Amino acid sequence: MQTAQLHMTMTGASEPRTARVWLHRYATLSAFCTLVLICAGALVTSNDAGLSIPDWPLSYGRLVPPLIGGIRYEWTHRLIAGTVGCLTLGLAVWLQFADPRRWMRRLGITAVGLVVAQATLGGLTVLFFQPPWVSTAHACLAQAFFCVMVSMAVFTTPEWGSRAGIRFSGARTTEKLAMTVVAAVFLQLLVGAGYRHKGLGMNWHLAGAVIVTGFVFWTVVRALRYNATESGVAPAAIALGACLLGQLFLGGGSLGAKLYYADAPQPMPIFVYVTTVHVALGALTLASAVVLALLLFRSEAQR
Amino acid sequence: METSMNWKKLLGLPLVFFALIVLAVGCSKKETEKAEDNPDDEDNTEAAAANAPAVAVDMANGATVTGKITFTGAKPTLNKIQMDAEPSCAAMHNNIPSQEVVINDNGTLRYVMVYVKDGLNGKSYKPIEQKENLDQKGCLYEPHVIGLVNSEELDISNDDKTTHNIHPQPKINREWNESQSSGDVKKKEFTQSEWPPIPVKCNIHPWMKMYIGVFNHPFFAVSGADGTFTIKGLPPGTYTIAAWQEKYGEQTQKVTVKSKEETKVDFNFKG
Known part of the structure; x- marks a missing residue:
């Protein structure tokens, strides 16, 4: 079934091509949301609001804390991070069913691993009061993750499809x-x-x-x-x-x-x-x- | 298959750089901490004093050191605090400036920590007061600078209608970060003496900052609204008295005090 789908993709059959366009749009949306997440993280750091919520993964022991002062930045960052996590998981699942390239499917799973690692680093930053190396790792893994998301958006363009050799x-x-x-x-x-x-x-x-x-x-x-x-x-x-x-x-x-x-x-x-x-x-x-x-x-x- | 291996290489390269930088950041931090933790002889004496059993202050026979902290020169231009993010607090103030330098109406400086820096010969003393209070009012800390004897109780209260988080950032004592809702009172202590003073901040309201100096003796005072200070119960002897201001740093003076006598020590900070 999958081989047939791959063949249809290669030959440019319209239905899989449409599906591929939507996969690409979804991957692009996920990459864009990752950029928004990076902006939200930068706002947290610039506003010195990283520790305005002392607990993690909950916020003041609940899902929605009082949205005052620096809490607004930190909680919005967490909310967008959760959204990006869901989008990444959705992309990985979608790739498992829709992309014939094994390395691409693995890249989708890698992205999920990275987003989990990133969330863990975010939690460690809060719980250990922003040790420089943890906060730096959190900021840098965000950039690495963004690169992976952008790469997946590129790899899912219909034009890239059958010419995926590197x-x-x-x-x-x-x-x-x-x-x-x-x-x-x-x-x-x-x-x-x-x-x-x-x-x-x-x-x-x-x-x-x-x-x-x-x-x-x-x-x-x-x-x-x-x-x-x-x-x-x-x-x-x-x-x-x-x-x-x-x-x-x-x-x-x-x-x-x-x-x-x-x-x-x-x-x-x-x-x-x-x-x-x-x-x-x-x-x-x-x-x-x-x-x-x-x-x-x-x-x-x-x- | 070849593609898959190549992608591993592609992803591997940045990860190697990433690991190297994380290592570099970690090492540089460790070096900084080592430098900060590398005490000179005087600090070693202080550390030994901190471990020695504390004795009570002889108030009846002790000397008193009093003085005034004056300020001369150009007054610093202080930025105004913007409390728009917290309307309940903004309504309590009118263009309040940063508390980094507080110059009293009589030209003296407030919130200068004056303390015995040297001369106690490694002795530790019990606190004179049983506890100190730190209040959060109008999204400001009151007082802005406070001194404690190690293990002395600190009552922290929140008189504001909003939630604060209290986050001391010590180098020696344990760091903590706790939220405090309106009306709550927290009882805290710092078990080890620590100098320079511990910066305390509220990450919800980033303009809220204050300092806590923790000593192994009660021979310290913070200058008040008239710029004066008083240190009581000091055993007779020769001491180095230091005055610390958060922007202008520290000044010291040698002074010899006698039993039951008052000695005057003034400091002047220049703008």
Whole structure:
């Protein structure tokens, strides 16, 4: 039955194709909700509201606590996290029935594992009063999970379908660079999270920004020069470059807001908004890098 | 099959970086803690004092140290607290500034912790008062700075109509974070002396901050609304008296006190 379905997908039969479109839409929605979840998490950190609910998994011993002050941010974060958890589980189940690729079905299950691990780290953050390494791990696993969700959204596009081969051996310079950019941006998000959660100094993040900027622009220029004709590569490269430019401005803005409001008795709205957008655009930068790498490796497989 | 293996590699690379950074963050934190936990000789003496059996203060024969905390120079520009998130508290204040620096009408400083930093020769003393009170009123802590003798009872009350959470962030004592609804009273204690003072915050209302200094003796005082302080019952001897303010840091003075006599020690902080 499944083989027949796979055959119909490959041959472009209309009914499975429609189902595949809906699977892709669902995967995209799940990835988008993950981005919203990252924004909600950033709001919690920026508002210093991570411990406004002292217990976990319940909130003040119940499902819905009094929604006052910082509790609003923390509880909304938990609510969206629960929604993303359900969406991820639904996607994994859907993939088991609808996707013929074994590695894709496994990726769906991996996503569920990641969301469970992420929830556990969130709980540990609350119960152990935000140890820097736990909070940093929580922030970074969120980015890794977002990458997995974005990847699944890419893999479920009808266009990707029958051309799912990915080959790492014999990678060209641009492909190697794209992989390096993914690792570098992820590393930069790690040190950024380390700084935000008071585990690392600011200099790590500033140095990382210089390195990432160099790698990203090198990769974008190469991709546009040598790989622009490959499907989707040019838009992905431009998106990556645009995200990075935006990040540089927002990074400067975050630092400026932090210094300007250093003596403020509480997190000030401008600081909160700028840092939250900085985190969200950081996630989009990583997602753009991942998509570019996937597209480049996909086109390599087509040759 | 080849695809599956390649994907493991793809996912593996960021995870390796992730593990490395988590390790780096963990190590850097440990180093920080080690540096903070590495006491000099004076701190070792304090630690030994904390373990020695505490003796009662001889109030009848003890000396008194009094003084005033003055402030000179430019007054700091303090940001206003924005209590919009809690209307019941916002209604109780009118543009209240940050409590980081509180300058009294007579030009003196409030909430400066004055304490005996050195000279007690490793002795621990019992508290003079049996308990201290910390109140949450109008979404502010009252007092903003408080001193305790280790294991002295601290009564924490919530006079507000809203819920607070009380979250001390000690380096030596046990950390805790508990919610407190309107009208509740909590009884807490810190079993070990701890300096610098423990920051206390409310994560629901992030402008709510205060400090608790925990000592192994009762020879400390916090300057009041007139900028004065009084330390009573100090055994005769030579001491280092320190005055700590959360923004301007710590100043010290050497002083020799005699039995039943009052000695004046003033401090001046510059803006």
